[in-house]
Amino acid sequence: MSDAISSKQIGHPEPPRTKVWELLADHRSKKPESYPMDLLRLAYMELDPKKLSRILGSCGSVKSALAGMKVGRWNIPSAAQQKLRFSSTELLAPLEKIPAKFVDRLQLDPGVTEPSDPLLGLFVQGTLPADRGVAVVGTRRSTRYGLKLAEEIGRRLGRRGLLVVSGLALGIDAAVHKGMLSTRGRGVAVLGSGIGRWYPPSNQAIGEDLIAQGGAVVSEYPPDAVPFGWRFLHRNRLIAGLSEVVIVVEAPARSGALTTARLALEMGRDVLVVPGDIDRETSEGCNLLIQEGAHPITSLDDMEQLLGFRMGVMDSKEGSHTSGAEASGDQDGSIGQAERSVGKPSHQTSLLSADVLDEGLLGEGADIGSSTRLGSGEPSTGSVADLRSRIPPTGVSLEELVEPSELPVLLEEIGRLSALGILSLEGDMVYRN
Amino acid sequence: MFAETTSAALIGVRPHPVRVEVFIGGPRSLFTLVGLPDTAVREARDRVQSAILASGFEFPKRRVTVNLAPANLPKAGSSYDLPIALGVLSAAGLIPAAVDGVVAVGELALDGSLRSAPGGLAAGMVAAERDQLCLTPPQSAEEASLVGGAKVRMVHSLIEAIAVASGQMEGGIPPVPAPTLSDTSDLAEVRGQLHARRALEIAAAGAHHLLLSGPPGSGKTMLARRIVGILPPLNTEDSLEVACIYASGGRLRASPLPPFRDPHHSASLAAMVGGGNGIPVPGEVSLAHRGVLFLDEMAEFPPSVLDALRQPLEESQITIARKGTSVCFPASAQLIAATNPCPCGYKGDRKKACFCAPSGLNRYVRRMSGPLLDRFDLRVKVNRPEVNEFLDRPGESSSIVRQRVLAARERQRTRGSLNRYLDRTTLDSLPFSSSAYDLLGQALSQGNVTARGFDRIRRVARTIADLAGEKEVSAGHAAEAITYRGEW
Numbered sequence: 001m002s003d004a005i006s007s008k009q010i011g012h013p014e015p016p017r018t019k020v021w022e023l024l025a026d027h028r029s030k031k032p033e034s035y036p037m038d039l040l041r042l043a044y045m046e047l048d049p050k051k052l053s054r055i056l057g058s059c060g061s062v063k064s065a066l067a068g069m070k071v072g073r074w075n076i077p078s079a080a081q082q083k084l085r086f087s088s089t090e091l092l093a094p095l096e097k098i099p100a101k102f103v104d105r106l107q108l109d110p111g112v113t114e115p116s117d118p119l120l121g122l123f124v125q126g127t128l129p130a131d132r133g134v135a136v137v138g139t140r141r142s143t144r145y146g147l148k149l150a151e152e153i154g155r156r157l158g159r160r161g162l163l164v165v166s167g168l169a170l171g172i173d174a175a176v177h178k179g180m181l182s183t184r185g186r187g188v189a190v191l192g193s194g195i196g197r198w199y200p201p202s203n204q205a206i207g208e209d210l211i212a213q214g215g216a217v218v219s220e221y222p223p224d225a226v227p228f229g230w231r232f233l234h235r236n237r238l239i240a241g242l243s244e245v246v247i248v249v250e251a252p253a254r255s256g257a258l259t260t261a262r263l264a265l266e267m268g269r270d271v272l273v274v275p276g277d278i279d280r281e282t283s284e285g286c287n288l289l290i291q292e293g294a295h296p297i298t299s300l301d302d303m304e305q306l307l308g309f310r311m312g313v314m315d316s317k318e319g320s321h322t323s324g325a326e327a328s329g330d331q332d333g334s335i336g337q338a339e340r341s342v343g344k345p346s347h348q349t350s351l352l353s354a355d356v357l358d359e360g361l362l363g364e365g366a367d368i369g370s371s372t373r374l375g376s377g378e379p380s381t382g383s384v385a386d387l388r389s390r391i392p393p394t395g396v397s398l399e400e401l402v403e404p405s406e407l408p409v410l411l412e413e414i415g416r417l418s419a420l421g422i423l424s425l426e427g428d429m430v431y432r433n
Numbered sequence: 434m435f436a437e438t439t440s441a442a443l444i445g446v447r448p449h450p451v452r453v454e455v456f457i458g459g460p461r462s463l464f465t466l467v468g469l470p471d472t473a474v475r476e477a478r479d480r481v482q483s484a485i486l487a488s489g490f491e492f493p494k495r496r497v498t499v500n501l502a503p504a505n506l507p508k509a510g511s512s513y514d515l516p517i518a519l520g521v522l523s524a525a526g527l528i529p530a531a532v533d534g535v536v537a538v539g540e541l542a543l544d545g546s547l548r549s550a551p552g553g554l555a556a557g558m559v560a561a562e563r564d565q566l567c568l569t570p571p572q573s574a575e576e577a578s579l580v581g582g583a584k585v586r587m588v589h590s591l592i593e594a595i596a597v598a599s600g601q602m603e604g605g606i607p608p609v610p611a612p613t614l615s616d617t618s619d620l621a622e623v624r625g626q627l628h629a630r631r632a633l634e635i636a637a638a639g640a641h642h643l644l645l646s647g648p649p650g651s652g653k654t655m656l657a658r659r660i661v662g663i664l665p666p667l668n669t670e671d672s673l674e675v676a677c678i679y680a681s682g683g684r685l686r687a688s689p690l691p692p693f694r695d696p697h698h699s700a701s702l703a704a705m706v707g708g709g710n711g712i713p714v715p716g717e718v719s720l721a722h723r724g725v726l727f728l729d730e731m732a733e734f735p736p737s738v739l740d741a742l743r744q745p746l747e748e749s750q751i752t753i754a755r756k757g758t759s760v761c762f763p764a765s766a767q768l769i770a771a772t773n774p775c776p777c778g779y780k781g782d783r784k785k786a787c788f789c790a791p792s793g794l795n796r797y798v799r800r801m802s803g804p805l806l807d808r809f810d811l812r813v814k815v816n817r818p819e820v821n822e823f824l825d826r827p828g829e830s831s832s833i834v835r836q837r838v839l840a841a842r843e844r845q846r847t848r849g850s851l852n853r854y855l856d857r858t859t860l861d862s863l864p865f866s867s868s869a870y871d872l873l874g875q876a877l878s879q880g881n882v883t884a885r886g887f888d889r890i891r892r893v894a895r896t897i898a899d900l901a902g903e904k905e906v907s908a909g910h911a912a913e914a915i916t917y918r919g920e921w
Contacts, residue, residue, distance in 0.1 A: 141780065141787040170791050200791060252786045281786035398627045404829065407627055408913060415912030419876030425916050426781065427647060427816030428628050
């Protein structure tokens, strides 16, 4: 698969830039013993990427770049200069503490960035899977629709055994990984902060679960590197690079997710986009991408089918398999995931139980407490009983459900269902959970 | 030689009679004033002297001593001018000695005419208690006549005051203030927002604290302001108590409508809970006593100010200690707060994107402390109304809603206390159906209701049952109550 990708990369019209990739390969062949430590040292220096690429370009080798820095060339900040004198134990100690390891660029999938990108390697916590994943990205300020969808996409990808790549930010990123984790799937999070430094701190638990479930948390920045804003934009190229397909769930017109999608297109990855309401600001970016030619996802089954073709998961073993969440979906779906699908397919149980609860509840609703009040308002008995079915996925306002005079009866039913976590009410909007 | 008359002072919200004793005698022409007067009271000497001369009397050319008793009570303001002048004239034998039977307040102008001064209400209350005649300037008369049974007479000048005190003139009887119930805006103007409207009705019925959260322009403020129109009017006793609080802040309030205070979020701590130099004045939380304290943009208030509100809200009163005096003001206000869900206001909005940095968002939410948020029985999200045909439908008008609120309040009154004050033991003793308990138990076990919210839900469910006119809280009432416990 990587061959196919690099052939695409060769056609990329970027001749004048330095091929950092070739430079590193050269360095390894010439100095095999000091090679990993030199790269780690450079990574620790946290140089500005543009500057690093300039230095390496004019030096022609990693060795002469380091030598030049030692004698004060390039105007290196003093903090970085200190790193030049660190012993290898001093360089490795912080990594052992986390624990994390440094995977240099040549050990990575060559398609992870373009050849001229001055990526030295990745700091990895956990084990970085060899296969490419599906990146799911979106805004941090998502709507509940976006969150719900991201979680469901995460679950579906997880059940298919696909590697889910995201940025471990708030909002969509966190939701998709949460969904994936609930199916015991694998995922990779690419941080904009240094490895071992959780940003935002609230997502540390998700990151740790990723590692525990056989995935990885990676960063190109050394331990304790500060999560500067630009680093999050910069790491987006890695999210695209580590994936075969990028799915944009929800993105306003100015959004990091949009950058990821555009980088992915440049790198020859497929971009799938969840379309949104045209007057919803948080979907403006998604709709723009579609206008620019990205593929809109029309349903989750549609998404799974597309991914099946692209990622090669939905093949051979059960050719007749058509769409996603059939009862048998779990046994066949995930290549190399047979051992993970032991136990119950958690998503389906939860759906099932919600239905059971729902029915039980509505049956109950007719005979407890409310019966006296339902008796007084004759239209409500019918309208309230099938309440759940009357609520579209995007929610519905109270006014559309009932006459104002019937409101208390409706609120009773909504309260009943929301007590069980089936519905939720926000302002005047009722949503299905 | 000696004369005595009465005035009154309001300390905190309690009226205190102040005896004004005047003695004339001694060799030199001198005018002394004792009894803890503040500067304004001390300056009464010059005003009184010139007003007496301007009214055509002669000022006694001997030593005049005025004592304001009790001597340890600090006296403030210009309202003692009139009683002092009456006392001096009576002690000098220039007018009949009938002045000991009146309670008088008012500031004198140099030409002998009367100006309004604080103290009208206190004078009215003292006069009513002693069944005496109360003389006030016309502007203060309205205040004084709030007290049922007070014989209040409006006088325009010192001469008129003398005439009325000695029975030569009737004096004007102040008009009874007309109840003004119609001047508030109507709930019918609010389109849509069914859930928030219903929450407002429940809040009004059970006097529950209410938190409205939603993006700018969703109508939070509009809704909150309309609660006055659906609250029951104050009874005479309460309205007098409220008037007392206002009067001790130097303000007049004669309306039977429950007070509605909406301090700006730049208000200082002292402005919110009360304070001031010398004699303490009530803060917003007391001025909203028996009414509504509305905190618009609650998250913009300094956290110290918000936290200072917690204790008075819990204990329904606040004691303010200042040098020499400590005063207890009642502070049983219903709190209604409106807030944006985040600094830009659009978090969770269906259409507009929120552009707040997540860290800023955290900081914003943390400004409102958990213990304060926990005091709200009702928490409702208000979203911007969709543009659709439903908006053409006018909502129920305030007068219809008020009827239901009144009925629910009546049920609470016969039971004992307002539902906001129901504590756990009382809640346990009130009829609550077992199916309602089942429902709450289910919600509790699913984690959709917290143990902390349990009592609040029971309290709100009680109010919903009261609005429905039912004795027992049913599962339906409890279920509706759950919808007002929005996640925060």
